[in-house]
Amino acid sequence: RSNDVTPVFRKAASFSDRIALRDTLGSYTYANLFLSAKELSKEIDKELKGKINEQVLFLCPNDANYVITQWAIWMSGHTAVPMTSLHPQSMLEYYAKDCNSKLLVTTPEYSELMHKVAKTHNKNLYVLDEQLRQNSTQKIVQNQSDLEDGQSTDFYNKKNAMILYTSGTTGNPKGVVLTHKSIVSQITTLVEAWKWTPNDVILHVLPLHHVHGIVNALLCPLYVGAKCNMLPKYDSNAVWSWLLAVNASPDDRKITVFMAVPTIYSKLIEEYDRVFSKDPKMTEYIRMTLKTKMRLMVSGSAPLPMNVYEKWLDITGHRLLERYGMTEIGMCLSHEYDSERKPGYVGVPLPGVTVRLGQPPEEDEGDFTTLVEATNNNGNVQIKMNHSLTFTEDPVGEILVKSDGIFKEYYNRPEATENEFTTGKWFKTGDICQYSQESKLFKLLGRSSVDIIKTGGYKVSALEIETKLLDHPDIVDCVVVGVRDEKWGEIVGTIVVIKPEKEMTVETLQTWAKNKMAAYNVPRLLKIVDAIPKNAMGKANKKELVQKLFP
């Protein structure tokens, strides 16, 4: 890999006349997007009086305006801070202040909201011209220099490209600073591992403020000259229509890749059950169509329940590829494209990524003890157990990571940044994992802060219990939490959604659970709720839930 980075929009320029994107308005070539971004970048230069290295926060719908704005911010030498319309006004205000943004950019549909946000902190707001996106498709390349942005390679080499906020699952979201270099590294890793080609077409349905929607599902295809079909917002019915190419033009029939969070797959399954499942011809058609036209369906960002994996396989013939990643490190562990995908596991390190399972030093002195180290060099995965230790069972430890894709720092939080690295400069993910010596795959047990429940000397994985509970015929959704207890330290609490007209008490649940799991895993507390609140990425905030439901 070369030391010079080619930022995404420059790479994109080389695909000039290929179709890059399709939204509700129509299709855009790579040149269309590049030329419009260049035009907008001049406006941003004016707004910021030619300064560079500012944070520009932007809120655009999932359409060409999003890409044009992101690229324009980059061309002007600034850091793009993407927002989603799923954020309420108060959160937008928090982000605008936290990243010290001097300029906010938005589209007419959000201008009223963003005016309010801008006003609270005295920021400048630039509202995109409605014509920008429309005129974009008419833009033609006249000279080769039209597709240049006028900066040197050096200019972008060390530059910050984005601040992405973490999902806020365990506290206030933190601004993660990513350079062009780290983003490009994250992209090339995924392009290699998941075999992106210019012939791919992705159906994009994810929010665009998070690494999953931005890097995995948008920048990867744009980096290789593939095509991205963007839906304005998530809608199960629309997704099924697209997947099955109902009413599509020949050009739109070809979708090869789909990526989503587990909650989206659950919603698609619900919709399938409601609309198609009773029609055998239709179910056969769906299986045949998806099996032949799609090459990859990915799940990640939250644990994929086993029953969702199985049901999806049943409906589509596709084994969902589950991967594990984080805003701070990009994608980290993934099943290999051509290997068996074992449900419940998250695979092995991606190319260019090295992980360790480590045990923290006692009394916070010294470094972590490595239990196992795994690395992937150009697709060759190597795993080394620490032979100075004896393992009576598969090793369990915190995931520590090194890779070129890792973030630079938390914005304006030097202490937090320092705390997240070991003395040997490994990034501490806070996620606990087990390495299976038999399958040679890693299995996530959950976050050390909320998912590892310490009860009477045992360490229990909330994720493992959740997986088992989802097998209960009456449980629709569930969350397992540790609840403080004087005698046991913590006890296992469950928050469940049950099927309509069913009943459940903690006793009936325990009777069911007793021969399905170890005694210390059996839930001790039960709360039945109508729905489990989840954030934009489909994750439950367990700390908040415990405070509210088990005060």
Ligand code: ATP
């Ligand atoms: P915050 O850091 O603000 O609390 P967050 O950690 O949820 O929020 P993200 O960076 O979006 O923010 O998410 C990364 C986390 O998501 C990981 O640390 C891990 O706990 C979880 N995660 C990612 N992929 C998976 C997966 N396949 N299975 C289970 N958990 C996953």
Ligand code: MG
């Ligand atoms: Mg986190």
